[in-house]
Amino acid sequence: xxxxxxxxxxxxxxxxxxxxxxxxxxxxxxxxxxxxxxxxxxxxxxxxxxxxxxxxxxxxxxxxxxxxxxxxxxxxxxxxxxxxxxxxxxxxxxxxxxxxxxxxxxxxxxxxxxxxxx
Amino acid sequence: xxxxxxxxxxxxxxxxxxxxxxxxxxxxxxxxxxxxxxxxxxxxxxxxxxxxxxxxxxxxxxxxxxxxxxxxxxxxxxxxxxxxxxxxxxxxxxxxxxxxxxxxxxxxxxxxxxxxxx
DNA sequence: TTTATATTTGAACAGTTGTTCATCTGTTTG
DNA sequence: CAAACAGATGAACAACTGTTCAAATATAAA
Numbered sequence: 195x196x197x198x199x200x201x202x203x204x205x206x207x208x209x210x211x212x213x214x215x216x217x218x219x220x221x222x223x224x225x226x227x228x229x230x231x232x233x234x235x236x237x238x239x240x241x242x243x244x245x246x247x248x249x250x251x252x253x254x255x256x257x258x259x260x261x262x263x264x265x266x267x268x269x270x271x272x273x274x275x276x277x278x279x280x281x282x283x284x285x286x287x288x289x290x291x292x293x294x295x296x297x298x299x300x301x302x303x304x305x306x307x308x309x310x311x312x
Numbered sequence: 313x314x315x316x317x318x319x320x321x322x323x324x325x326x327x328x329x330x331x332x333x334x335x336x337x338x339x340x341x342x343x344x345x346x347x348x349x350x351x352x353x354x355x356x357x358x359x360x361x362x363x364x365x366x367x368x369x370x371x372x373x374x375x376x377x378x379x380x381x382x383x384x385x386x387x388x389x390x391x392x393x394x395x396x397x398x399x400x401x402x403x404x405x406x407x408x409x410x411x412x413x414x415x416x417x418x419x420x421x422x423x424x425x426x427x428x429x430x
Numbered sequence: 431t432t433t434a435t436a437t438t439t440g441a442a443c444a445g446t447t448g449t450t451c452a453t454c455t456g457t458t459t460g
Numbered sequence: 461c462a463a464a465c466a467g468a469t470g471a472a473c474a475a476c477t478g479t480t481c482a483a484a485t486a487t488a489a490a
Contacts, residue, residue: 203377205407205466207370215370215378219363220425227428229356232420236351237478238343245337252325252333254437259321260333267479269438279427288436288487289323298427302350302420307338309397309416310345323436355448372467385449387468406457406466432490439484446477454469460462 234278235302239263240271244299247281251293352396353420357381358389362417365399369411 204212220228234240242261246252254272258265272292275281280299283292294300322330338346352358360379364370372390376383390410393399398417401410412418 205371205373205377207374207378211368212374212378215364215368215374218366219360219378224425224428225356225359225363228421228424229354229359231428232350232359232424233354236347236354238347239478241343241347241350242337245343246333248336250329250333253323255323255435256325256330256333259323260325260330260337264480265437266439266481269436270478273438285487288434290437296427298423301423303346305416305419305423306346306350307342309414310342310349357448373465382450383467384451384469387466388448391468403457406464408467434489435487437484437486439482441482442480444477444479447475449474450472452469452471455467457464457466459464 231278232302234274234280235306237271239267240275241303243268243271243275244280244294244303247292247294248300251284251291253289253291255289257292349396350420352392352398353424355389357385358393359421361386361389361393362398362412362421365410365412366418369402369409371407371409373407375410 202209202212207215219225235244239261243257246257246260252260254265254268257272258268261268272281272283275292276283279295281292282295283290285291320327320330325333337343353362357379361375364375364378370378372383372386375390376386379386390399390401393410394401397413399410400413401408403409
């Protein structure tokens, strides 16, 4: 039998390297949460909404007018943005004002823009 | 006629504010490129692949073995990762070794993980 | 209370996505 | 050359996504 021959499911990785590679993959719970979170940025309408909210909180109707879409469509998207904690909101009478939730959103948009501009 | 009354499609925004808000939305070309780019991160399999490639280049077969998936499924995903420039590759004989393309990928994964861990 | 306004919600539908399976291309070895 | 292997590709199908439309809430004003 060959000196270094061991049966593994891998073509090039040793078992030790496979252990390392596996450890650099985030835990299953994190993989799911991360992909769900980043998925939110993967839609043109949501990117536009996030862009519009960059400097100023806005109500649903005004976002709809800015993007030339129906309040219903915007509301559906805000629901996703809200549940993924990309935006927060406050009520004033009949009106709900939405704003970016935190700096992570800004950072990801900025890095993403850098990438696509290169 | 009221002093400050002007007909606008907006509920709260003045025309000047609407101009500002519209300017903070990236240009249409960038919105599309950015959402297409970030969409790539929005899938658990692709997040796992990117995780596995964090420290070390890997061939298709070994990625498939690590994730317990078929080489075909991995190849389809690598095609997307490649065309969005998240990974690069080099050939060695029959084997193709894939690696992360640049630091943007790392950054977005890190910021995303920070976000979902909070 | 009735009416109007701002937003949300749920069902429905077309369009998109990820995996499988069979097949094909490219490379090395005999 | 043919056989074997690594990976890519295209069609197909179920599962998912975003928008529309109609209807429901919630708040404010009459």
